Structures are given as C-alpha cells and as structure tokens.
Amino acid sequence: MSSPADLSTDPASGTRDFLPAAMAVRHRAFDTIRAVFDAHGFAPLDTPSFERLDVLTGKYGEEGDQLMFKILRRGEHEDTGEADLALRYDLTVPLARVVARYGSQLVTPFKRYHVAPVWRADRPGHGRYREFFQCDVDVVGSDSLVADASTIAAASDALAALGLEGFHVQLNSRKALRGLVAAHGIDPALETDTLVALDKLDKIGLDGVLAELDQRGIPGAAIDTLGSNLAASDPAEAVRERLESSADGRAGLAEVDTVASLLDDLVPGGTIGWSPVLARGLSYYTGPVWEFVHDGLDTTIASGGRYDGLVGMFSGNDLPATGSSLGIERILLLLAEQEQAPVGPDVVVTVMDDDGAADAMATAAELRAAGFSADLWVGTGKFGKQLKYADRRDARLAVIAGAREREAGTVAVKQLASGDQVTIERSALVDHVRSTLA
C-alpha cells in the first residue's frame, strides 16, 4: 500500500480535470451544439459508457481493437485476466446497436445526436486525449444523399455557431477510392495499403506518397500512373477521367457531386470540395466520407461518412446510415486561443456579521428568483476577504448589508470593475441590479 505522500494527484494520463473556468467554456459550447442539432431536427440519445466487448470488436479495424479500453471480468472469473466489456470507442457503433435493438420503436429515418465521452487507449498528444467528448449527428434508415448532406450542414452550422470560421470540407467516397484502386490495376488486397499512403498527400507531399506506396509493395506500374495523375496540372480532373473507366469510380463521383451540390451555399464559414485521396481511417465506411479541416492550423475538427453495413452486423439486415462527428476537444482548443470573457456570477452577496446571514440568504434567493445568478459568501472570513473572493469569482456586483444598512432598510451595491458603490433602498435592490447589469 502506498502512503498518501506517494499518491499522485494528477489525473490519469490522457485525462483531465475540468476546473470551473474550463467548465464554463465547455458547457457553453455543448449547449450551443445541442441547440443547433435540435434546430436541425435531430433528437438526443444516450447509451451506456461501456458495451459488451463483442459489440465493439471488429468494427473499427485492427487499430481500433488495440486501442479499446477493456474491462476485466469480475467475480469468480476475475483471475482469468479476460475482458468481457469495454468502454465505448465512438458513438457510432452504440448507435448501430440501438437501432438494431429497438428498430421498429424508432421513427424512421432515425435522426439522432449524441454528445458524450468516448475512450481510446491511445498515446496522448496535443488536442488528443484518452477520454474525450464527441458530438455526433447521424441519420439511420435513409440511403438518400440528402441524409449525408443534412449531417454535414448540421455540423457546419454548429461550427459557425461556436464562432469558428475558416475551414473547408474535404469530400470523397469510398466507392471512388475502390474505383481508383481498380482503375490503376492494383490488387484489391492492397487497397488499404494504397489508401493509407494516399491519405497522407497533404502531409508528406506527392514524392512522399509515391515512396510510401513503393514501401508498401504497390506495383511500380500502378505507382507511375497514379503519380502522373496526381502530378497533373489539374489532379482532380486527371483522377476524375481515370475513375470514369470503373463502375465503382463512376458511382463514387456521382455521390461526391450530389452531396456537394446539395450543400452549395449551406456551409457557413467554410467551403466544400472533392478531395480525391481522402480516405479516413475507420473501416466501416462504405460511401461518402468527409473531413472538416481548419484552414489556419491544418487540423481536422470534424469528420464523418456513410456506413451502410454497420447496423446489419447486429441485426442481420443492412440499414443505411450516415453521420458527422465534431472533434469538440480540438475545437475548444482553437476557441481557447481566442480571448474568452470570464464568466462569474452576476452578484456575490456578502455577510458582514452572523446576524446578517439569514438576511443575506434571503437576498440571494430574491435575486435568483429575479433571474440573476447570485453567489453567497459562506464562512466567517473578514469583509475584505469577501470582496477579494467576489473579485476572483469574476462577479459583476457585490451586495453589502451590514448592521448599518439593515437598520436603515438599505443595501449597498458595489461594482467590482469600477469600485463604484451606491447605497439604495432595500426594496429597490432587484430593479437596481437589473438596470446596472443591463
């Protein structure tokens, strides 16, 4: 057993404590996002933070299985070291399970949003945690590309409502990617290797991609034709021509074009366009895939795609589905770089002496009933300390009622920012606060 002095008080690696100042920012952001999703006609859903292990495994690809936080069996089986449960890795697979489980009870198409933490046993980094929140909007039960576009529109409206501008949506389709691989005569078995390399184009450049393709064993002839397509003066056009030669390629292009046209002017603060090499990591995507990329920091802030096969993995009957997910932690990181006004209570009610405590509680209650946030000093500290507390809480006003004020039927109200203080009739307090804070 470790002694108290040996106990680290740091939160576990990749997790965070949210102190009040951070929580104010987070609550505001989550409220904004929920309001936008509501306005777009999506309904809230929540599911347990952990699922049966077999519900989660095999849905995300090999990488995902490794990064899952598994929960050991308990009771008489605890010695086996086996896991039978795991913390959810995303919000999409739980959605698929819910739809498979409650199918006919749900209104179809089922449009839901889900704001909740997920867990990944990943190595933490900048804007990357082992426990983090996702904000998902999905449509289950519609193969229409309007569904895909709806979730992209909701996500981009949410970003705009958060005050985030300057991003672009990169759009592609898994079908187009399959067509791309086929059109260059690459063995379908090498599809994943090919896509992983191509996906890095923005990051490591064309030469880097070609080198990695070679490393991953892609035939030289295919690398040459791919390279010449991507090096063309208009790579998108060159790839498009190539895709026209494959059925999958044509289907993928049609998806991309349709989704883009549906969204024409519906991406406030951003632009949308085809990105021929965007692949996305999760293995369950089947159709359109997209990523919201912040222009300045070149980081992904939201993403999504269509996953028509996922629900069928639970129910046996495929049900088309598509959705977008906001990377709220990265968005908050970006917003934090902008100046945030501190948010404290409107008023702190001070307590000059024990006789005034009941009066102070009543005063705070009265202010709350009038719609203000009112904090009340608790404790026995000196009066100067109470004002310091009010100042550090970033309160706008301090209400002061000592023996003098109480006897006179008055109350003093001090503005913390300016130091201005006035004494008014006690009965006029609410009106005074209202006009001062207006």
Next chain:
RNA sequence: GUGGCUGUAGCUCAGCUUGGUUAGAGCGUCUGGUUGUGAUCCAGAAGGCCGGGGGUUCAAGUCCCCUCAGCCACCCCA
C-alpha cells in the same frame, strides 16, 4: 510502438557545464499597515527528502545507470 527534449515551491522557471556552508526569483497563498471595502502600494510569514530508485564520491539538485511522468516529431486519430 519508435526517436528527441524536459522533470527543482501551488504555478512559471533560475541553479546543473567547472559536485562543497541554511536551494533561489516572480506570481499566487496567509498575516499585518487598528473599527465594515477587493483588484494597486508597503512590511512580514508559510510553503521544497530538487519525479522515484540505484551507483560513483569524503560530499550529489549538480556526474553515471535504471524507472516513471510530461512535451515534441513519427505512426494513427477527433
């Protein structure tokens, strides 16, 4: 998982190269500058087995090894 950098007061860091009396600074905290006024000013105080373990040495915050943690890049991802 691979490579590099960093761990000293609540926070941000100096000291380490050239081992040697009580390990420092700023900010924060607490107390005081008399009765009921914060954010400014002045004075004072508390607070550290120098991440942990081992080694070299008469002597280690300082040198060596191991370990843990954090940061950056890669991998992957939101």
